[in-house]
Amino acid sequence: MASEPREYLRIERLPHVWCPGCGHGMITHALACAMAELELDPKQTAVIGGIGCSGRTAFLFDMDSMHTTHGRAVVFATGLKLVRPALTIVLALGDGDAIGIGGNHFIHACRRNLDLTAIIYNNAIYGQTGGQVAPTTPPAKKSTTSPYGNLEHPFDIARLAIAAGATYVARTTSFDFADMVKFIKRGIQHKGFSVIEVLTHCPTYYGRLNDLRDPYEMLHTIKEQTVPIEEWDQLSEEERAGKIVIGELHRQVRPEFVESYYRLIAQMQRLQENSVDGH
Amino acid sequence: MRRYEQGSFFLEIEPRRCKGCGVCVQSCPQGVLTLNSEGKVEATEIARCVFCGICEQRCPDFAISVHKERILQPSLV
Numbered sequence A: 001m002a003s004e005p006r007e008y009l010r011i012e013r014l015p016h017v018w019c020p021g022c023g024h025g026m027i028t029h030a031l032a033c034a035m036a037e038l039e040l041d042p043k044q045t046a047v048i049g050g051i052g053c054s055g056r057t058a059f060l061f062d063m064d065s066m067h068t069t070h071g072r073a074v075v076f077a078t079g080l081k082l083v084r085p086a087l088t089i090v091l092a093l094g095d096g097d098a099i100g101i102g103g104n105h106f107i108h109a110c111r112r113n114l115d116l117t118a119i120i121y122n123n124a125i126y127g128q129t130g131g132q133v134a135p136t137t138p139p140a141k142k143s144t145t146s147p148y149g150n151l152e153h154p155f156d157i158a159r160l161a162i163a164a165g166a167t168y169v170a171r172t173t174s175f176d177f178a179d180m181v182k183f184i185k186r187g188i189q190h191k192g193f194s195v196i197e198v199l200t201h202c203p204t205y206y207g208r209l210n211d212l213r214d215p216y217e218m219l220h221t222i223k224e225q226t227v228p229i230e231e232w233d234q235l236s237e238e239e240r241a242g243k244i245v246i247g248e249l250h251r252q253v254r255p256e257f258v259e260s261y262y263r264l265i266a267q268m269q270r271l272q273e274n275s276v277d278g279h
Numbered sequence B: 001m002r003r004y005e006q007g008s009f010f011l012e013i014e015p016r017r018c019k020g021c022g023v024c025v026q027s028c029p030q031g032v033l034t035l036n037s038e039g040k041v042e043a044t045e046i047a048r049c050v051f052c053g054i055c056e057q058r059c060p061d062f063a064i065s066v067h068k069e070r071i072l073q074p075s076l077v
């Protein structure tokens, strides 16, 4: 057991590869704090990352980890959870990874309600490959592939997850450290597919292309766009324009896939034993 | 690792990990931290520190830790 956040990390691997001021480090720190507060056993915990700057989170945790293929971390996690149901599995996914290339896997994981916790590092851009437009880039914002401003309508990841059937969904920002820790903890404790979307900043690409080069300013700019769910309900449609609701957005109890699967296997084995006894 | 003490409380800064992003410097409510000429953070005004922990939470590089527990003197243990 470890109860200090740093004991869950491969401290000797630091400094990590992320750019100065990148929000990914803040989210990773919050994940380590959540693990420490829950006193998770590192031998019974795994972190799985996809491809992207965000996917590199998996390298930093001193426990079993997998750095998988772009968009498919959820698939590897599904396999691992089915053969090792006692493991606590956390997914570190980029927005492009989770709902761009991996969108199909993501919605089906939500639908199946496997007991996994997906943290989505949503920086609204493809960081690792040089700042291309993502399915989360807000309208009119610039990227290297939308130099005159994005023409597309973005996905709202939390709403997508709720609609697809995820049973715990929360959204916060890299500014809200205590909420990141709290929601990640609750996501891990929740039995079912949990999604914690963290709105975060990529100073190197999103920032530079959209006149927000300073990481500290970016942190505040993201925070200012958000409204806590407690206040959201009192806002009119006009007041909500351009704002993003944050907080615990959805919680539901629904049968968890892995448990249902093992229950079925046990039932079938009993049936078989009974029929053997009967002959 | 550099250590900055105020009584029995202290800050620890690992310059090897600090990337000089300045987030902690701008986040500190007490103006304790500054970037030196090498672009590494230093607690130049440690006497003003209130050990709120904001710098540790904001640092994306695990370069600062805030310690509020007592430093036990070996002779007292």
Ligand SMILES: Cc1ncc(C[n+]2csc(CCOP(=O)(O)OP(=O)(O)O)c2C)c(N)n1
Residues within 6 Å of the ligand: A051, A052, A053, A054, A055, A070, A093, A094, A095, A096, A097, A098, A101, A121, A123, A125, A126, A127, A128, A129, A134
């Ligand atoms: C099959 C495949 N297609 C494309 C790529 C190139 N690629 C690597 S990372 C990435 C997107 C990264 O963006 P995101 O998932 O948002 O993560 P970030 O780097 O912003 O954390 C892409 C398109 C790849 N590695 N594999």
Ligand code: SF4
Residues within 6 Å of the ligand: A017, A018, A019, A022, A023, A024, A053, A054, A123, A127, A128, A201, A202, A203, A204, A205
């Ligand atoms: S490119 Fe962006 S997301 Fe990737 S490490 Fe740099 S700042 Fe972070």
Ligand code: SF4
Residues within 6 Å of the ligand: B011, B027, B028, B029, B030, B031, B032, B033, B048, B049, B050, B051, B052, B053, B054, B055, B056, B066
């Ligand atoms: S603990 Fe608080 S007051 Fe002290 S240096 Fe850090 S941010 Fe500043």
Ligand code: SF4
Residues within 6 Å of the ligand: A021, B017, B018, B019, B020, B021, B022, B023, B024, B025, B040, B041, B058, B059, B060, B061, B062, B063, B064
């Ligand atoms: S936040 Fe961390 S990396 Fe950035 S300047 Fe401060 S100590 Fe250095």
